[in-house]
Amino acid sequence: MEPARATFMGFDVVTLATMLSGIAAAAVFLAIYAALGVRDPMARRVKALNDRREQLKAGITASTSKRRAKLVQKNETADRLRTFLSSLRVLQDEQVKVAQLKLLQAGIRKKEWAVAVIFGRLVMPVVFGGLMIVYVYAMDSFPDWNPLKRYALVAVTLVLSYKSPDLYLKNKINKRSDAIRKGLPDALDLLVICAEAGLTVDAAFHRVSKELGRAYPELGEEFALTAIELGFLTDRRQAFENLATRVDLDAVKGVVTTMIQTEKYGTPLASALRVLSAEFRNERMMRAEEKAARLPAIMTVPLILFILPVLFVVILGPAACSINDSFIQGGPK
Numbered sequence: 467m468e469p470a471r472a473t474f475m476g477f478d479v480v481t482l483a484t485m486l487s488g489i490a491a492a493a494v495f496l497a498i499y500a501a502l503g504v505r506d507p508m509a510r511r512v513k514a515l516n517d518r519r520e521q522l523k524a525g526i527t528a529s530t531s532k533r534r535a536k537l538v539q540k541n542e543t544a545d546r547l548r549t550f551l552s553s554l555r556v557l558q559d560e561q562v563k564v565a566q567l568k569l570l571q572a573g574i575r576k577k578e579w580a581v582a583v584i585f586g587r588l589v590m591p592v593v594f595g596g597l598m599i600v601y602v603y604a605m606d607s608f609p610d611w612n613p614l615k616r617y618a619l620v621a622v623t624l625v626l627s628y629k630s631p632d633l634y635l636k637n638k639i640n641k642r643s644d645a646i647r648k649g650l651p652d653a654l655d656l657l658v659i660c661a662e663a664g665l666t667v668d669a670a671f672h673r674v675s676k677e678l679g680r681a682y683p684e685l686g687e688e689f690a691l692t693a694i695e696l697g698f699l700t701d702r703r704q705a706f707e708n709l710a711t712r713v714d715l716d717a718v719k720g721v722v723t724t725m726i727q728t729e730k731y732g733t734p735l736a737s738a739l740r741v742l743s744a745e746f747r748n749e750r751m752m753r754a755e756e757k758a759a760r761l762p763a764i765m766t767v768p769l770i771l772f773i774l775p776v777l778f779v780v781i782l783g784p785a786a787c788s789i790n791d792s793f794i795q796g797g798p799k
Contacts, residue, residue: 481607515694571714572638573684586631594627595620642684643715649682650717651750653689654743661736667725668696688713702729717746 565580601607602616653674660670672693679686688709695705703726710722721742728735 515698567711568632568635568639570712571642572635573642573687574638583631583635587628590627590630591624595624598623639714643713645682645684646688646713647715647717648750649678649685650715650721651743651746653678653682653685654721654739654746658736658739658743661739667702667729667735668693671696717749 561584562580565583566577569575569577569579569583598620602620608616608619656674656677657670660673661667665673671689675686675689675693677686678689691712692705692709695708696702699705706722706725706729710719721739724738724742725735727733728738
């Protein structure tokens with residue numbers, strides 16, 4: 467008779483350790499790939515748009531078809547996915563627009579990836595859910611589990627695999643928005659300086675994007691795109707509205723509203739931006755104070771679980787050993 471294997475919360479310890487080791491190894495490889503494969507997807511496009519703007523200023527309009535082909539390239543894979551999803555009648559224009567907006571807010575400029583997001587929602591539940599069904603029911607990997615636990619595991623796998631593209635985009639949007647929020651007060655201060663120095667709005671945005679490109683690359687990228695659109699578009703208001711669309715922040719929407727009002731009514735730009743900068747700095751300080759005020763409550767649980775037991779062992783351990791030695795020495799001989 468084989469000895470019973472150790473379990474932890476109903477799971478086999480060996481199986482659980484194997485799964486956790488595999489997840490840890492995959493996370494390490496993913497971190498190495500992310501660290502070595504950092505690229506700037508906007509550098510090539512921004513350079514091409516800047517070159518095209520300079521050519522338009524100089525009056526050079528030759529070879530437009532070739533340059534347009536460089537900027538707009540058809541993706542055969544995206545076209546195939548679109549055709550496949552259209553044949554299944556699961557591709558709706560509203561879904562594509564929502565996915566494109568999320569990709570834009572996440573800093574991904576390729577609109578054709580919206581089809582890949584919708585395709586991932588369709589395929590990932592089938593793949594991962596099917597594998598989990600085979601693993602749980604066909605291979606009978608958890609014979610000690612009742613039917614409710616097996617069904618819950620399969621259901622959670624299906625839901626997570628369906629929501630994983632949206633969760634990834636939401637996480638990326640939140641990180642990008644936080645990075646832009648941190649650099650917005652400094653960007654407004656630089657805009658005030660540029661406005662008081664006599665620079666135009668598009669030149670001020672271009673200058674600020676160059677100055678903040680290294681400290682806050684996300685904000686520098688958005689300001690660079692806004693400067694390019696201000697030079698290209700006939701309606702300058704549309705360029706500011708595009709900035710508010712690309713960044714999911716109320717603070718940026720406030721800045722855009724201020725810029726539109728100054729363009730429309732001719733109000734002083736520097737004074738309005740100075741007020742906004744002071745307001746955003748106060749808001750950033752309030753968020754930091756709020757985090758600092760929550761720190762004692764957050765540290766209570768780790769203090770009770772990890773620090774106090776060790777402290778008790780260190781303080782009472784020698785005394786307990788001394789009492790034990792005294793009882794042993796004073797015991798019956």
